[in-house]
Amino acid sequence: MSLRPDRIELEGGGRVLFLENPASPFVSFQGSLPAGVAAERPGEEGVAEFLSRLLLSGTEARTARQISEAIEGHGATLEFTVAEDILFFRGRTTRRAAGKVLGIAADCLFHPVLPAKEVDRVRAEVLTDLGRERDSTRERAERELLGLVFPGRHPYGRDPKGDEEAAKSIEPRRLLEFQARCYGREGLILALAGDVDGGFVRSTVARALEGLLPGPPPEPAPPPAPGPPGSAFVDLPHKSQADVAIGRQAIPRRHPEFYALDLANLLFGVIGIYGRLGQSVREDKGLAYYSLSRLRALRAGGSLSIIAGVNPGRLEAAMAAISAEIDRLQSEPFTEDEIETGKLNRIGGLAVNLERNAEVAAALHGIEFHDLGLDYLERYPAIVNGVRPEEIRQAADRYIRKADCSLAVVGPIGGKTFAL
Amino acid sequence: MTAGPRAESLYRPPPSPRPRGSRIDRVEVLDNGLKAILRSLPGVPQVSVWVVYRVGSRNEVPGMTGSTHWVEHMLFKGGGKLAKGDIDRLISRIGGKYNGFTDKDWTMYYETVPAERLETALFVESERMRNAAFDPKEFDAERTVVISEREGSENQPEFLVEEEMWGTAFHVHPYHWLPIGYKQDLAEMSRDEVYAWYRKWYAPNNAVLVLVGGFDADRAAALVHTYFDPLQPEATPPAPRFEEPPQIGERSAEIRRPGEVDHLEVGWKIPGWTHPDLPRIVMLTGVLGGWRGFGLAGSGGWTPRANRLYRGLVEARLVSDARAGFELRLDPSLLTVSATLIPGVRHRDVERRLDGIVAKLRDARPTAREMERARELVRAWDRYEADGVTSQGFMIGQLEALGSRETFPQFLDRVLAVTPEGVRGGAETYLVDRARTTVRYRAEAPA
Secondary structure, eight states, X not given: OOSOOEEEEOTTSOEEEEEEOTTOSSEEEEEEESOXXXXXXXXXXXXXXXXHTTTTSBBSSOBHHHHHHHHHHTTXXXXXEEOSSOEXXXXXXXXXXXXXXXXXXXXXXXXXXXXXXXXXXHHHHHHHHHHHHHTOHHHXXXXXXXXXXXXTTOTTTSXXXXXXXXXXXXXXXXXXXXXXXXXXXXXXXXXXXESOOHHHIIIIIHHHTTTXXXXXXXXXXXXXXXXXXXXXXXXXXXXXXXXEEEEEEOOOTTSTTHHHHHHHHXXXXXXXXXXXXXXIIIIITOOEEEEEEEEEEOSSOEEEEEEEEEOGGGHHHHHHHHHHHHHHHHHSOOOHHHHHHHHHHHHHHHHHTTOSHXXXXXXXXXXXXXXXXXXXXXXXXXXXXXXXXXXXXXXXXXXXXXXXXXXXXXXXXXXXXXXX | OOOOHHHHHTOOOOOOOOOOSOOOXXXXXXXXXXXXXXXXXXXXXXXXXXXXXXXXXXXXXTTOTTHHHHHHHHTXXXXXXXXXXXXXXXXXXXXXXXXXXXXXXXXXXXXXXEGGGHHHHHHHHHHHHHOOOOOHHHHHHHHHHHHHHHHHHHTSHHHHHHHHXXXXXXXXXXXXXXXXXXHHHHHHOOHHHHHHHHHHHXXXXXXXXXXXXXXXXXXXXXXXXXXXXXXXXXXXXXXXXXOOOOOOSOEEEXXXXXXXXXXXXXXXXXXXXXXXXXHHHHHHHHHHHOOOOSSSSXXXXXXXXXXXXXXXXXXXXXXXXXXXXXXXXXXXXXXXXXXXXXXXXXXXXXXXXXXXXXXXXXXXXXXXXXXXXXXXXXXXXXXXXXXXXXXXXXXXXXHXXXXXXXXXXXXXXXXXTOOHHHHXXXXXXXXXGGGEEEEEEEEEOOO
């Protein structure tokens, strides 16, 4: 199977990437518009997410029930979700039904109607989710951390759902204003994988997207401003376990240090059962079931975070172990053998992590969104091999540092506070 | 049951799949009893290796709950030719992914690796089958990890509801507890007890090896013999003798905890995998809540909406989500409906509405369009389960643990041939109050 996708620019705006897998009997798709949290203006907090949850609720031509019956009647799926930079639409379908399913997706995006009953339903759903999140130690710790890492209500630090006040006050008029401003076809990216080819894309797919409305993409998110490290401690006494989240701002996806930091993060808290961090905190000391790190590299910025789920009686010990592992990056930098393992993992993983159509579609989407080039997957091994060990160690040294990190702990912690 | 002629005419056989390499599996049975299933897919750049052991929490006894899952943890810690950390290193260096899963009926391990590294995965699985070290120091360190896994689950209301559901619905059968086990058992079980559990159940004659991906079948078969022929079989332990007596009345349980969101789960007893009524329970589930399958990844993260639960509960703004489903089980099990309540909605309002939905299923046949949609979702699920070698390996392993993968195509045919009257009859037989268990999770304001 080739690793180089084809790309077609749609007349009137929009780009389609596709990669054929002759062995596959269906099509996975992942599309987007730049209408995520970053597109919200002041006073619009929560609008992008709220609208995304309404997109299957009816169009000028179809009721919500007609939409779900048409999609499921073909055994297809279609979902809309919001992330920091973009609105995603994802699904799967047979080749035979793809034109219809993508046509429905386009109709939902560009001609939504917002029935009052459905607006009320989504409002109740968002409020329920906010309540559920407040009671989840892990989700709340991660949410608190992002608010500290991206201060000043930056889109990367906000809950996409907004807050309770926003959810209660969002009106259909503001949702439609947002849709009219941000859902232009010039920002459309659609990636397809599986039972597809050029003729199919140029005819069936292009025809399905004919009804898209013109419009330029909104301004992307501004780079996040730096802020001082902060901390948040939330006592939920009825829980069995506390969740710890530690993190700081990192770099955007197109930053020159991305591949070095990606490898550093891999070795620090991902590879095997969670890299060095998991080896110490979980394997050697038995302090947590999960203790791992995560790099999120977005369009305008990013974050590097560490999370761990810990028994409240072992919090101090777990934080000391995490702290020691961060310090060890300076005292015992990654060895040549570790770095070689990390590179082999990333390169070997290219085949392993692209085994499903949905995984291929997501990779193609990322290639276009971040402008990585159609030959990106072919170049990837050389890119990884070209990162010098010293660059990986420097990236770890620069971005995995206690002094820059914020801290959130949520769980049965009483009035305790903690520090790294 | 009778099938109306109109219903019969709606049945269409599933479309023939496009050629995607050989789908005829090669089966090797080794002298030590290990069954190996080889699905060669020429040109596919990955291979997925699965080993399924016919042991799960179903085989446990009180005092040892969670022992099967603990064994799974210990099997990543070396033994034989593998030192601690070797599995992580070997698989990581080739870019592979790997994991283990402990279920009520089975335990599975897998590695998905680049196709040319098949031998590495076979080496790992052959070593862990009989030679796991169970180092006492490692065992003690893992005790807190396993307990931590349980405590993390306890933080989630959905886990508490599930544990209460199975604990209330099953009084005698080991489905009474979940694979993670009880905390007091995890705190007290000894290394020697868990090691004995491992030696008892982990043997080639109690396992099935599954290979799916881009390999030459002859070469792969030779490698299987090289790595697994030397392993000695064990005396097969007897099957569990526990049988759940028929439920003779409605049961309910309540959980009260601080929080903001209420949950509800309702379960009805259904038969095990081999029962002839299971196909119509699949269709009944599809009409009720949309068919999402029972696999690892086939269903993905989507919400079916063209079904009675979504329309009756979610569109009515009683709950924010509602699901119907069941697990493939060796023994009689549960079909469950679970929902998250909108703040301010009372459990009895949701239950009353659910009662109405279920009564309608018992009283009248679903429409032809509902039936066709449910069939299409089943066909789609079968299609998407075959996407990727990992997913195929899991499905084959799961079916082998329950009986044999060979019967699955016939099972699907039987599902697709279920009539509207079959669905109605299924509801009348199984969605009955005397076999129902209800768990209400009530969130209370913090003290």
